[in-house]
Amino acid sequence: MDADIEKKAAAAKSLDWIRDGMLVGLGSGSTAAHMIRELGKKVADGGLTIKAVPSSDETAELAQNAGIQLLTLEEAGTLDVNIDGADEFDAKLQLIKGGGGAHLREKIVAHNSKFNIVIADSGKQVERLGKFKLPLETIPFATKNIMTELDGMGLSPVLRKKGDDVYRTDEQNYIVDIDVFEQNDLVALNHRLIQIPGVVETGLFLDTTDVIIMGKGEDTVIFEK
Numbered sequence: 001m002d003a004d005i006e007k008k009a010a011a012a013k014s015l016d017w018i019r020d021g022m023l024v025g026l027g028s029g030s031t032a033a034h035m036i037r038e039l040g041k042k043v044a045d046g047g048l049t050i051k052a053v054p055s056s057d058e059t060a061e062l063a064q065n066a067g068i069q070l071l072t073l074e075e076a077g078t079l080d081v082n083i084d085g086a087d088e089f090d091a092k093l094q095l096i097k098g099g100g101g102a103h104l105r106e107k108i109v110a111h112n113s114k115f116n117i118v119i120a121d122s123g124k125q126v127e128r129l130g131k132f133k134l135p136l137e138t139i140p141f142a143t144k145n146i147m148t149e150l151d152g153m154g155l156s157p158v159l160r161k162k163g164d165d166v167y168r169t170d171e172q173n174y175i176v177d178i179d180v181f182e183q184n185d186l187v188a189l190n191h192r193l194i195q196i197p198g199v200v201e202t203g204l205f206l207d208t209t210d211v212i213i214m215g216k217g218e219d220t221v222i223f224e225k
């Protein structure tokens with residue numbers, strides 16, 4: 001089944017959780033983009049009034065074009081619900097995110113939301129996280145040394161590029177992708193990674209998710225905590 005059909009199905013279903021007057025976190029990536037366009041349609045129809053906080057510059061532009069009223073996180077404070085995509089998820093509702101380099105702001109938005117919904121196509125479901133390389137957002141000043149340290153930990157770091165240039169996040173940091181497939185204790189690993197000065201955030205979302213809506217063909221399957 002076409003992954004995009006499943007992304008659309010999951011995105012459409014997630015709007016069942018949105019109520020009038022809510023403050024909504026908007027994730028990033030192609031699945032979140034489907035959700036934002038659908039949300040925009042509901043707002044334009046006049047049936048729904050919400051305000052939203054975007055998790056990336058790209059999402060902000062998309063949401064503005066969809067007619068969704070945006071707030072900064074500072075203005076919003078705590079959000080009622082956040083809807084975002086994922087690169088991988090497992091049976092414990094643990095995620096790898098950051099394939100699009102947005103996981104720093106995404107994690108901040110998730111942390112500041114009362115309820116977190118993840119939307120994904122069925123190709124994102126895995127038995128064990130780590131086939132997808134784990135993105136780390138790093139401070140440019142420290143990145144070469146961080147990569148040497150990660151190499152010493154056997155994590156095969158790769159600096160993300162965009163064409164011939166080094167990829168820059170919305171916060172103007174770098175992304176280093178690492179191999180965590182052989183790692184048995186992701187909680188301990190995450191803790192160790194975040195302790196390295198200059199590692200700003202990891203793409204491991206281990207305990208933020210409340211519900212995962214997975215597209216399965218044109219239907220959806222729901223996984224709850």
Ligand SMILES: O=C[C@H](O)[C@H](O)[C@H](O)COP(=O)(O)O
Pocket residue numbers: 027028029030031032084085086087097098099100101102103106
């Ligand atoms: O940095 C990007 C985000 O974490 C996305 O939510 C993630 O990469 C999933 O993207 P997509 O829905 O395009 O597969």
